[in-house]
Amino acid sequence: MQVSSCNISDCFLCSSCLPEWKALVEVKKTTLRFKKGAQIFGEGGKVTGIYFLYSGSVKVHKEWGEQKELIIRFAKKGDILGHRGMGSDPIYPISATALEDVKLCFIDNAFWEATMKSNHALTHKLVQFYAVELQQAEKRMRNLALMEVNARIADALLEMKEIWGVNSEGYISVPVARRDIAAYAGTIYETVFKFLSELTQKKIIATSGKSIRIIDEEKLKQHIKTKKSIG
């Protein structure tokens, strides 16, 4: 009986490792489930392995003090989680929290290390993956520093649509709390509320509870410009 390691065709691990290694992955992997709102791993916690998101959506976030957080990125099906912990210091620099019920594949440190040692094509692809992640992080860094708030909120909406796509009614597939949009755009809830109200009034977006539908993407994109003249 053939059992596929996972059903995600573009799962990084399964698609990049040697065919004979896949069987070993099948034995070594653990499938984990988390409910909406549950923390998958927490900033400051010990790195025990690496995660591959099988289904559901996740926010990756970084804390400051008690009440402040910045959402670093949103993750979708097929994404890798916890790879930031693979540096020298085995402590997670960020937290990962489920935005919906999620299912993930967990590979422990020892087996992940062995996988990298035995699958050079995978390790090589991993280097490229990290390079792209770094590019994205630095692009977001620039956006947070140089773009004005409304532009960052507009960007957040477009980003969410890009990552998760839309459902049959045109709404962004994953409903996200306004507070999370704020935490992604680096602003506060009230500012998000005010700008979304303005966009709704202008018929650029439409909302239904937490769900958001982008009506006029072009007009939304026009909001993405900086005013701050840094440097």
Place this chain on the structure above:
Amino acid sequence: MQVSSCNISDCFLCSSCLPEWKALVEVKKTTLRFKKGAQIFGEGGKVTGIYFLYSGSVKVHKEWGEQKELIIRFAKKGDILGHRGMGSDPIYPISATALEDVKLCFIDNAFWEATMKSNHALTHKLVQFYAVELQQAEKRMRNLALMEVNARIADALLEMKEIWGVNSEGYISVPVARRDIAAYAGTIYETVFKFLSELTQKKIIATSGKSIRIIDEEKLKQHIKTKKSIG
């Protein structure tokens, strides 16, 4: 006659590749020099290879429009440059400009690819290196989003001291233009000027032209706190 590939003991390339590969590196590498203020490579330019900083200091920055820039990081002797371009898209997402006269070792794409394929220990170390870079980028992302301006400026000073160290008189080894400090902290020149004046008055720092000496590191660190309650 033995010729060492480079004199930097902790050069990533030389210290991590196979001994027999080092000789090949010696043949394939090119030594490049750039004058202060010269651009080593530019955002949007084609990725031709990877650089290892032999001497001098460099700013890695990202543009927005014509007049706006954010300095992503400062680089010192021994650092890798251009590794962000190693993703799928062979276009530099950032620029690198010399802050002082620099000397660097250049490895072209083809040989770098071959090096990764033939030196698994190096590739493995590279994964760790990228993971740490990603952590730092995301930490900075959070700081830019959550910290107030003066805190970011204070952080910039401490960062510069950390990276480049101080000279015999206690000044940060590399004098950086106020505008560059602003571009690193994600603010404008005037704001940097005002805060540095305040710090000088309070005898927390001392300045001599572009050179800055941190007198009271503890008091400076006290400025690193957020007021913004994001999320």
Place this chain on the structure above:
DNA sequence: GTAAAAAAATGGTATATACAATATTTCATA
């Protein structure tokens, strides 16, 4: 099914910080 807690909605105010203007000094280059 109800209580408690969190999120959302809304408007008003304070302030941090970008923007503007101008003078002076330093630096690059011919």
Place this chain on the structure above:
DNA sequence: TATGAAATATTGTATATACCATTTTTTTAC
């Protein structure tokens, strides 16, 4: 060594946006 161009110094003002307070609605937990 002259000369234009950056960079720096300095003060003042405008405004974007965080902060505050209150009500209503939705979600979570027992």
